[in-house]
Amino acid sequence: MERYDLVYRLYDEYDTKALREYQEFVDIFPAVDSRVALEHWQQAHEELEDRKDEIRSDFAAGETFAEIAARATRDQAFTALDLDAKYERAVNVLVLDVDETLRSAGGTDNEIPRETLHVLTEFHDAGVPIVICTGQTLENVKGFAIQGLGSEIVHSGNLSIVYEAGTGVFTPGHGAETKQLLYEDLDEEIRDVFDDVRARVLPEAPENLRRGCHLQGNEFNVTMKPNYETGATRAREIIDEALVYLIDLLADAIGTALGFDAERNVAEPDADEAGDRGEDAGADESDLVAIEGEPIRDWTRAFYAAQDSEIRAVLEGEGEYPDLDADAVPDPLADVLERIDVAYYEADAAEIGSLELNKVVGVERALEVLGIAEPFALVMGDSKSDLRVMEWVDETDAGIAAAPEHASRDTLEHVLDTDELVFDRGKSVDVLRTIYALNRLARLD
Structure with a gap:
């Protein structure tokens, strides 16, 4: 008989619902020091085995079908059949x-x-x-x-x-x-960025974030959690604010690691790259046209908004979404951003981690x-x-x-x-x- 037919017969001819109830009771019955309770458990166990014995004796693979009937609903059993047929x-x-x-x-x-x-x-x-x-x-x-x-x-x-x-x-x-x-396998530049963010994240946070969030005790990742019940309205509000703050702090840390000009928030041309173009490493602002006038924080926001629609929605909701083309993020900045993950968990957490980990x-x-x-x-x-x-x-x-x-x-x-x-x-x-x-x-x- 086809296996599907056997499962139809199993769930049509036997009270599998009662069988599952007995199995669940026997499995998760709490440990108690009560003679009456233990006698009740023993009776349930005996009834369970009697019902399984009926199935064991009626099917060629009776042990298998008895255990399936005692744990899986009809729908779960047929889904299991489909998975078995598909993957073997x-x-x-x-x-x-x-x-x-x-x-x-x-x-x-x-x-x-x-x-x-x-x-x-x-x-x-x-x-x-x-x-x-x-x-x-x-x-x-x-x-x-x-x-x-x-x-x-x-x-x-x-x-x-x-x-x-x-x-x-x-x-x-x-x-x-x-x-x-x-995380010890990461290169020094990335570890420095995370060390910088971790050292500054709470001390430099606005007062409402310092009071409304705490840091999860991670070894490497930087995770801001709400001081409110997960899923609550206030938790959602504070994590939305924390996400924007964390992205901006990340941008600053990357800028420091890359030697970005702190006042103009742009990258000075690399000496080797400038030499390849026949230019002077101390070029004027005309050589910085790709990023001239656009803060590192805005580029970083644009990058992660393009990566994740939920992050974009938060930035828009906070009025902090920049009108920039994410494809135009300067290469030195993009090279680092592509290695770092920003994660948003609604009303639960804002986090940065390494995409290499x-x-x-x-x-x-x-x-x-x-x-x-x-x-x-x-x-x-x-x-x-x-x-x-x-x-x-x-x-x-x-x-x-x-x-x-x-x-x-x-x-x-x-x-x-x-x-x-x-x-x-x-x-x-x-x-x-x-x-x-x-x-x-x-x-x-």
């Missing part, structure tokens, strides 16, 4: 963003739900490595990972943390490779340490930084992507254009259960 591969690594993916403000009380954590432990028990890939600091991630998944899993050697959106990788249990500071770079290094030579990953995330990883696995035939319904527009479009694995706010467990079913089905091939 099991997922062998999970690459998971945290904020607004595994947990969601307003959807999960900003905590990873217990059912999600339990499914992750089941993947771990099945030998599937977990890569937590986040913009958060390492200490934050280690804290909730140990609290949610347990120290044994975190230190199993089968879990890696890509933190600060790819500036570092932490993979406990791998000796000298356990912690890798990828993105989540893709971090994930590649994590997979290398974990020894996964031929990855087929589930990538789950909601932002532009997650989208880069999704596009990378798509281009290299190395995985599939999933995103919450409130993900950034480009991220959501990518997911809809590939496998349509979109889940409701706070319900990342739905996709994880689909992939659980996929992996069970893949074992039958």
Whole structure:
């Protein structure tokens, strides 16, 4: 019988809804010191096994179908079938963003739900490595990972943390490779820019930003966070202001690194380049026509507005959008800007990071340490930084992507254009259960 027919029969002939309810109760029943409660759990466990035994005895691959029915809905099971038919591969690594993916403000009380954590432990028990890939600091991630998944899993050697959106990788249990500071590989010019911004960002900020924002405790990236609840109106307002301020501060730091004229905000011609044109290095303003009269800050704003429609919208809303052609940004400035990322997370954060240290770079290094030579990953995330990883696995035939319904527009479009694995706010467990079913089905091939 065709596998699709078997799944139709499974969900038509058996009370799979009740089966899933028993499974969820057994899986996440809290540890309590109560004889009555434990007896109730034991009764539920026995009923669960009896219902699974019916399926086990009625299907040739009864164990597989019993486990799928106990965890996946009909729709999830058929989606898993479609994925199995398309890729003919099991997922062998999970690459998971945290904020607004595994947990969601307003959807999960900003905590990873217990059912999600339990499914992750089941993947771990099945030998599937977990890569937590986040913009958060390492200490934050280690804290909730140990609290949610347990120290044994975190230190199993089968879990890696890509933190600060790819500036570092932490993979406990791998000796000298356990912690890798990828930002140390950047050249001195870029490190100097970040050091300059970090040293000035709060001391030189306007009073309302100093009171309304704080710096996330990053090792390398510079991230301004609101002193208000994420998503709140005041958080949105302060982060919009912080974005403009951070872009301007970045421009100043780059100008200092490149030796831009502080008074005119233009670059003096490079001596070698001037010599090649038969000109004097101390040329007058006529030799600076490409950038004459245009402040570095305006060029920098124009550059990032052209890169990201959300950043442009914020600049326009703040009345700070410059009327400049981003394609005309002076080459010395553009060469540096093209290496630095400015990220905007509405009502949550404004951040600068290195484009040479993105989540893709971090994930590649994590997979290398974990020894996964031929990855087929589930990538789950909601932002532009997650989208880069999704596009990378798509281009290299190395995985599939999933995103919450409130993900950034480009991220959501990518997911809809590939496998349509979109889940409701706070319900990342739905996709994880689909992939659980996929992996069970893949074992039958």
